[in-house]
Amino acid sequence: MALLQALRRLGQVAPVATLQDWPGLIEAYRRWLPVSAATPVITLREGATPLIPAPVISERVGRGVKVFLKYDGLNPTGSFKDRGMTMAISKAKEAGSEAVICASTGNTSAAAAAYARRGGMRAFVLIPDGYVAQGKLAQALLYGAEVLAVKGNFDRALAIVREVADTYPVTLVNSLNPYRLQGQKTAAFEVVDALGDAPDWLCIPVGNAGNISAYWMGFNEYREAGHSRTLPRMMGFQAAGAAPLVLGHTVEQPDTIATAIRIGNPVNRENALKAKAESNGDFMAVTDAEIIDAYKFLGSGEGVFCEPASAASVAGLLKRRDEVPAGATVVCVLTGNGLKDPTTAIEHNDSHFHTGIDPDLATVARVMGF
Numbered sequence: 001m002a003l004l005q006a007l008r009r010l011g012q013v014a015p016v017a018t019l020q021d022w023p024g025l026i027e028a029y030r031r032w033l034p035v036s037a038a039t040p041v042i043t044l045r046e047g048a049t050p051l052i053p054a055p056v057i058s059e060r061v062g063r064g065v066k067v068f069l070k071y072d073g074l075n076p077t078g079s080f081k082d083r084g085m086t087m088a089i090s091k092a093k094e095a096g097s098e099a100v101i102c103a104s105t106g107n108t109s110a111a112a113a114a115y116a117r118r119g120g121m122r123a124f125v126l127i128p129d130g131y132v133a134q135g136k137l138a139q140a141l142l143y144g145a146e147v148l149a150v151k152g153n154f155d156r157a158l159a160i161v162r163e164v165a166d167t168y169p170v171t172l173v174n175s176l177n178p179y180r181l182q183g184q185k186t187a188a189f190e191v192v193d194a195l196g197d198a199p200d201w202l203c204i205p206v207g208n209a210g211n212i213s214a215y216w217m218g219f220n221e222y223r224e225a226g227h228s229r230t231l232p233r234m235m236g237f238q239a240a241g242a243a244p245l246v247l248g249h250t251v252e253q254p255d256t257i258a259t260a261i262r263i264g265n266p267v268n269r270e271n272a273l274k275a276k277a278e279s280n281g282d283f284m285a286v287t288d289a290e291i292i293d294a295y296k297f298l299g300s301g302e303g304v305f306c307e308p309a310s311a312a313s314v315a316g317l318l319k320r321r322d323e324v325p326a327g328a329t330v331v332c333v334l335t336g337n338g339l340k341d342p343t344t345a346i347e348h349n350d351s352h353f354h355t356g357i358d359p360d361l362a363t364v365a366r367v368m369g370f
């Protein structure tokens with residue numbers, strides 16, 4: 001660090017921001033957010049995630065299309081939920097709240113737990129029993145949340161937490177909480193800041209539809225302020241077994257390997273439909289097989305490990321690739337880190353995993369194919 005500063009003074013290194021300079025998204029985008037001097041900022045320095053070029057996927061799409069991955073799995077708790085949670089928890093703290101509650105397919109609970117505890121609040125999280133990836137459960141427990149695994153799906157758990165928050169002194173931090181989307185819209189700002197304009201397409205996985213709504217809000221605010229000239233087409237992808245926005249009706253028993261989007265009754269349905277209509281976008285379903293193909297391809301082709309739900313964005317792009325205009329810029333949002341769900345990675349990969357190898361050179365060389 002000292003060396004870098006010395007080189008900068010000598011004019012040897014461009015004065016680029018280091019990650020240590022990044023104050024977290026509330027400070028970075030303060031004037032775009034509903035915070036004031038009275039708001040206690042609860043932050044883990046979330047945001048500023050990389051927009052990674054994806055040459056192998058670009059090649060697959062062809063015709064000079066440039067694909068980028070917005071890798072939000074690099075947030076402090078490993079998903080984009082941190083963007084919304086720094087806002088929701090800071091505002092809950094400002095309002096004097098002492099406890100928060102959410103229903104979660106896993107990532108919201110991890111983020112709620114981390115930020116609530118950092119803000120000195122209790123965190124109650126309701127998760128669908130048996131349908132939360134290992135890493136996410138580990139996080140909620142380690143961050144010190146009070147975890148309630150309910151015998152029902154996410155939609156049922158959400159109905160319960162809404163009632164709890166209406167009845168008891170506990171703040172709801174699901175994406176019904178308007179501050180969540182405010183924080184999440186900053187991802188769109190970062191995309192525009194990185195590209196110099198909005199992409200032509202934004203491909204994004206859709207569960208409760210908060211994130212697609214937040215991106216659309218962010219792109220619009222930035223364009224109205226003159227930071228971009230254009231708006232993207234919003235392309236939302238749902239898992240085929242949990243695709244209420246594609247089917248046009250609630251799904252009673254949502255089912256998919258992509259547990260983060262295993263949601264049958266999206267809370268932000270209206271906002272998402274508006275984003276689709278206004279952006280000339282679309283919703284489409286991708287099968288679990290297509291999701292797993294994209295998931296494996298992202299890892300072995302691009303060196304990027306995301307969770308299965310995140311790969312729905314790339315699965316969707318590949319499905320619709322013939323419709324992408326030649327030379328267009330496409331951003332696929334990778335919502336969560338692959339380490340969240342090691343079980344799926346170990347069960348679904350094309351790697352060679354040789355076990356029981358005798359510990360000698362001859363055997364190792366033989367197995368290596370020499």
Ligand SMILES: *Cc1c(COP(=O)(O)O)cnc(C)c1O
Pocket residue numbers: 079081107108175205206207208209210211212260261307309310335336337
């Ligand atoms: C929450 C989540 C989603 C879905 O986002 P919505 O705002 O509910 O549409 C997608 N992927 C991951 C990894 C998530 O945690």
